[in-house]
Amino acid sequence: MQTEILDRQKKAQEENAEITGSQALLEALIIEGVNTIFGYPGGAIMPIYDALYDYNDKLEHILVRHEQGGIHAGQGYARTSGKTGVVFATSGPGATNLVTGLADAMIDSTPLVCITGQVFAHLLGTDAFQETDVINITTPVTKWNHQITDANEIPEVLAKAFYIAKSGRPGPVLIDITKNAQLQKFNYSGYKKCTHIRSYRPKPIIREEYIKAAADMINKAQKPFVIFGQGVILGEAEQEFKQFIEKGGLPAAWTILGLSALETDHPLNVGMLGMHGNYGPNVMTNQCDVLIAVGMRFDDRVTGRLDRYAKQAKVIHLDIDPSEIDKNVKADVPVWGDCKQTLPMITNLLEKRNHENWLNGFTECMKQEVEAVIDEEMHPKTDVLTMGEVIDQLNELTKGDAVIVTDVGQHQMVACRYAKFTKSKSNITSGGLGTMGFALPAAIGAKYGAKDRTVVAVIGDGGIQMTIQELGTIMQNNINVKILILNNRFLGMVRQWQQLFHEKRYSFVNIESPDYVAVAKGYRIEGNSIEDRSKLVSALDTMLKHDGPYLLEVFVGKENNVFPMVPQGCGVSEVRLK
Amino acid sequence: MKQEFTITIYTENQVGLLNRIAILFSRRKINIESLNTSPSEVESIHRFTIVISETEEVVRKIVRQIEKQVDVLKAYYNTNDEIIWQELALYKVPTEIIAEKVKVERLLRTYGARAVVIRKDYTIFETTGQREETDTLIKVLEQFSLIEFVRSARVAIIKDSKGFHEKLKEFEQAEPQIKNIEKTAILDEADTKIV
Ligand SMILES: Cc1ncc(C[n+]2csc(CCOP(=O)(O)OP(=O)(O)O)c2C)c(N)n1
Numbered sequence: 001m002q003t004e005i006l007d008r009q010k011k012a013q014e015e016n017a018e019i020t021g022s023q024a025l026l027e028a029l030i031i032e033g034v035n036t037i038f039g040y041p042g043g044a045i046m047p048i049y050d051a052l053y054d055y056n057d058k059l060e061h062i063l064v065r066h067e068q069g070g071i072h073a074g075q076g077y078a079r080t081s082g083k084t085g086v087v088f089a090t091s092g093p094g095a096t097n098l099v100t101g102l103a104d105a106m107i108d109s110t111p112l113v114c115i116t117g118q119v120f121a122h123l124l125g126t127d128a129f130q131e132t133d134v135i136n137i138t139t140p141v142t143k144w145n146h147q148i149t150d151a152n153e154i155p156e157v158l159a160k161a162f163y164i165a166k167s168g169r170p171g172p173v174l175i176d177i178t179k180n181a182q183l184q185k186f187n188y189s190g191y192k193k194c195t196h197i198r199s200y201r202p203k204p205i206i207r208e209e210y211i212k213a214a215a216d217m218i219n220k221a222q223k224p225f226v227i228f229g230q231g232v233i234l235g236e237a238e239q240e241f242k243q244f245i246e247k248g249g250l251p252a253a254w255t256i257l258g259l260s261a262l263e264t265d266h267p268l269n270v271g272m273l274g275m276h277g278n279y280g281p282n283v284m285t286n287q288c289d290v291l292i293a294v295g296m297r298f299d300d301r302v303t304g305r306l307d308r309y310a311k312q313a314k315v316i317h318l319d320i321d322p323s324e325i326d327k328n329v330k331a332d333v334p335v336w337g338d339c340k341q342t343l344p345m346i347t348n349l350l351e352k353r354n355h356e357n358w359l360n361g362f363t364e365c366m367k368q369e370v371e372a373v374i375d376e377e378m379h380p381k382t383d384v385l386t387m388g389e390v391i392d393q394l395n396e397l398t399k400g401d402a403v404i405v406t407d408v409g410q411h412q413m414v415a416c417r418y419a420k421f422t423k424s425k426s427n428i429t430s431g432g433l434g435t436m437g438f439a440l441p442a443a444i445g446a447k448y449g450a451k452d453r454t455v456v457a458v459i460g461d462g463g464i465q466m467t468i469q470e471l472g473t474i475m476q477n478n479i480n481v482k483i484l485i486l487n488n489r490f491l492g493m494v495r496q497w498q499q500l501f502h503e504k505r506y507s508f509v510n511i512e513s514p515d516y517v518a519v520a521k522g523y524r525i526e527g528n529s530i531e532d533r534s535k536l537v538s539a540l541d542t543m544l545k546h547d548g549p550y551l552l553e554v555f556v557g558k559e560n561n562v563f564p565m566v567p568q569g570c571g572v573s574e575v576r577l578k
Numbered sequence: 579m580k581q582e583f584t585i586t587i588y589t590e591n592q593v594g595l596l597n598r599i600a601i602l603f604s605r606r607k608i609n610i611e612s613l614n615t616s617p618s619e620v621e622s623i624h625r626f627t628i629v630i631s632e633t634e635e636v637v638r639k640i641v642r643q644i645e646k647q648v649d650v651l652k653a654y655y656n657t658n659d660e661i662i663w664q665e666l667a668l669y670k671v672p673t674e675i676i677a678e679k680v681k682v683e684r685l686l687r688t689y690g691a692r693a694v695v696i697r698k699d700y701t702i703f704e705t706t707g708q709r710e711e712t713d714t715l716i717k718v719l720e721q722f723s724l725i726e727f728v729r730s731a732r733v734a735i736i737k738d739s740k741g742f743h744e745k746l747k748e749f750e751q752a753e754p755q756i757k758n759i760e761k762t763a764i765l766d767e768a769d770t771k772i773v
Pocket of ligand 1: 411436437460461463464494
């Protein structure tokens, strides 16, 4: 591969070849190591699709059913592969259909390069057919965007796009290319990867005094507590992180985007933070003496009420993005930098510890949670299935080896709470934006990003109906994803809030579903639907063993709630067990 | 406590960057009181001067968000006592009234103004100064049938600055991100490493 890329570059330079903008774009993708594109054609991007016709052997293009599906697939791909997702869409409606995914990728720091076609440059601003001001629409939801009107710009701008998307704190980049630039022939003199932009500093430089201060503070702590987010995964610092907590004997809890960075069964993994997180991590946040945040951004779903958040603790914050430091929670020691570098520097200075008593506190909390919540979720006294037991059985069968992609709602919280993981990059969910409809297309991308792994999409009966058209993509490409619908016949999470905070005034949460097995069948996808506990294990097993995509609908309790819960407007220590 | 802050931003000269910066304010419902863009002392680098009235904490956070933008080289903020700042104002008044009722010369002297255009039908005065100064002249000229008034955005320079280059080093030293200023002073490399 590498030699081929060099050859291509050399050849281009020697020949000083005349190629079109579209070809230059595809050359750029190949040199950037792209092999999968999710997209949908249309008038303004036709020259690129025409060029793609000749690149079929080098670039696999997946035709999705809706551009939102395309971009979520790109996100799923990026999150399991650790590479940059690439998405194509046409101008106007094609481009506006990307907006939800861009916002999702922006807030969840997912590296994407989206290419949109645009009308001819001379038509810009004339309300031409399918012209929208894509650059301005997408500015707040992209890390960077740029419009190309001249093919000569393509190599350089694409190089910048890939560099910006992936470096530092990753994010989505959108490049809008006018049709004339796609068609234009120009003197191509090869593609140079970008490694520096003078106005852009992807990684802040590390200051040793803060490393020392952090280590000192941790060494002196009696009750240190680590909370970690996706920064550990994005920085590929899983090993460094593990060594850090192991040496310091530091209990560690995760945000849902940090989930799977540390294996579930690790003795120092004390569980999930936030609104539906575990009891211990929430309560202990307000008891620890030093709170060490690693690659996480203190989202309000994690912190609850800020003025009641960890007020007793000294805070050490490790983040690659300087604007995150002091944004929500004031840091006593700001450790700006890439945690792949800063963590080992701190670990070096740590004294070996094991905070046994302090850790036991977490175990105690877990016991309380098991009694109050988990026992009933895993072994309900009624015949009606719970979401928790479905996930639990799934764990048994996959041995924590699967990629779990979740949609948004109760099933998402339950899956994050109970799914087990042995490998990083295995929990794919829409965290910051909470985008219903994310899971089905994201699972498609997740599978392309991790072809040899089992991918299970866990989706609610609401969310599946938001992007159900992507069954068509699964059908056409025979994508081996397992679709597990947890059907509670309600928009469950909203219903839970209405029950708890709106006197059970169930306003428009009653949602009907089609016969999903029949729908799947219509798409030539096998499926099954069950309601009985006795059929659960075999149904899950059949789904997992099936050679190809499979849809399994499991009916679960209609009015089950997810607990523990930190109600909105409450502090984390006010976490409710029922 | 809210007070006036002047934000200075050094940027690449890019189409769309104004919007990218402006929406950082509007998203937080912060009103921009004055906005000026101009070239800077460094070739090909642009300079924004933005005035807002906010608490220092809000200003600090928004400046970090601005600086995070890919095409922004540096952003910093100052209070009014740390900067020299000026605004320019133009006033249009009917020449006949002015000539009749006031001694134009005296008026000009008192308010540090200057007549830029004198026609039969109107005269245009120009004055440069701080808000109170330009405001005072409006009050005066209102009595003489002021036809039109416009004031420019603020331009500002830091008092103790030896220029962007030195200031940049100083600012970066104060922040935890930079260890070795000599090596990272962006502009040292800027001219050789344009991407
Ligand atoms: C696109 C979008 N619209 C609305 C919401 C608000 N919302 C959050 S959870 C939820 C209910 C989800 O219901 P379902 O998919 O059935 O999952 P459940 O909560 O029942 O597991 C809704 C409507 C959202 N997150 N995303």
